[in-house]
Each structure stands twice: as C-alpha cells, then as structure tokens.
Amino acid sequence: MSRDSKFLSRVLRHAPGEIDLKLDSQGWVLVDDLLRQMRRHGRRLNKENLNEIVEQSDKQRFTLSPNGRKIRAAQGHSVNVDLGLPTSEPPEILYHGTASANLDSIFAKGLNPGRRRQVHLSVNPITAEQVGTRHGRPIVLRVAALTMHHDGFAFQKADNGVWLTDQVPSKYLGFGMSG
Numbered sequence: 001m002s003r004d005s006k007f008l009s010r011v012l013r014h015a016p017g018e019i020d021l022k023l024d025s026q027g028w029v030l031v032d033d034l035l036r037q038m039r040r041h042g043r044r045l046n047k048e049n050l051n052e053i054v055e056q057s058d059k060q061r062f063t064l065s066p067n068g069r070k071i072r073a074a075q076g077h078s079v080n081v082d083l084g085l086p087t088s089e090p091p092e093i094l095y096h097g098t099a100s101a102n103l104d105s106i107f108a109k110g111l112n113p114g115r116r117r118q119v120h121l122s123v124n125p126i127t128a129e130q131v132g133t134r135h136g137r138p139i140v141l142r143v144a145a146l147t148m149h150h151d152g153f154a155f156q157k158a159d160n161g162v163w164l165t166d167q168v169p170s171k172y173l174g175f176g177m178s179g
C-alpha cells in the first residue's frame with residue numbers, strides 16, 4: 001500500500017480529525033474538502049492522484065460516489081458511521097483470519113469487532129489468511145454465515161466484497177480453509 005493510500009485509510013476510517021475533516025453519518029466526504037484539508041495539513045494530492053489510488057487499491061478500500069464528488073472507505077471504520085448497506089444473505093461459509101494467540105479468547109467470547117464497528121469476514125480463505133498474518137501466526141476460522149443468517153444475525157456486504165456483521169458467537173466458528 002502506498003503512503004498516501006495508508007494515510008487515506010487512516011483519515012477515512014479512524015482519524016478524520018487529524019486533518020480537521022468531518023465525515024457524514026455514512027462515512028462520506030466531498031473529494032474537494034478532503035483534498036483541501038490534506039493540502040492545509042501539508043499533504044498535497046490532486047484529483048488524478050486520488051483517482052489512481054482508488055483504482056489501484058488492491059483491496060478496493062475506497063468507494064467514490066456515482067458522480068465522483070464524494071469518497072469514503074469501503075469498510076474498516078472505527079469512527080461512528082452507518083454505511084447504510086442493505087442486509088443481505090451471505091454465502092454458506094465465510095472466513096476470518098486471526099492470530100493463533102487470539103484463539104482461546106475468541107472461542108470463549110466469540111468474534112467481536114474490537115475497535116472497529118463490525119467484524120470483518122472474507123469470502124476467500126487465502127485473503128483471510130493474509131489478514132491473520134497482520135496480527136501474528138495466522139489461523140483461518142470458518143464462519144457458518146448462512147446458518148447465522150437463518151438464526152437472525154444480520155450481514156452486509158461492503159462495496160469491496162468484505163462481509164460485515166456485528167459479532168460471531170463461538171458456536172458458529174470452526175477451523176479450516178476448505179469450503
């Protein structure tokens with residue numbers, strides 16, 4: 001991830017105040033406001049650079065509004081936003097990558113969002129493994145997502161294909177990367 005892409009992730013997910021920026025209730029900000037506030041805080045970026053970052057983001061971390069005037073992070077927020085995503089039926093199995101050191105706690109308490117707004121789940125177990133690597137020795141957990149959905153838990157699909165849910169009780173968790 002480039003330096004600018006990391007900075008944008010931080011500002012749009014966690015710390016808009018760092019450049020005196022305000023996100024709306026759904027996490028959007030006007031592109032012009034973002035670029036102006038970045039400039040005021042010594043981070044020069046033009047619209048073309050921004051569009052390149054959005055297009056080249058390996059995980060499609062940023063979403064532009066249809067008219068291109070607004071931008072937000074697709075997921076990963078810790079600030080209080082409601083992305084306004086519809087609830088949808090998830091695939092039968094989703095995956096969550098974590099560090100093996102977290103397992104005892106996860107099986108005792110279930111998966112919780114930590115400092116983010118929601119728990120993040122991947123369709124692809126390889127992606128989940130990469131997420132786990134960020135935290136330590138990676139372990140991939142299987143989540144019985146469709147069963148959870150049938151039991152009344154709400155799931156949303158972020159613009160970049162990551163699935164979000166408020167929590168995953170441990171009874172829906174298992175081990176393994178195969179479908």
Ligand code: HQG
Binds near residue numbers: 097110111132162
């Ligand atoms: C763990 C990245 C102990 C959880 C990724 C994880 C993702 C528990 C950590 C997105 C626990 C939170 C989010 C419990 C959960 N006891 N540990 N009861 N419940 N945990 O970074 O899912 O590259 O907040 O397993 O792709 O790792 O930044 O969440 O290890 O989509 O774009 O607590 O961020 O995207 O860690 O990652 P995080 P995450 P980017």
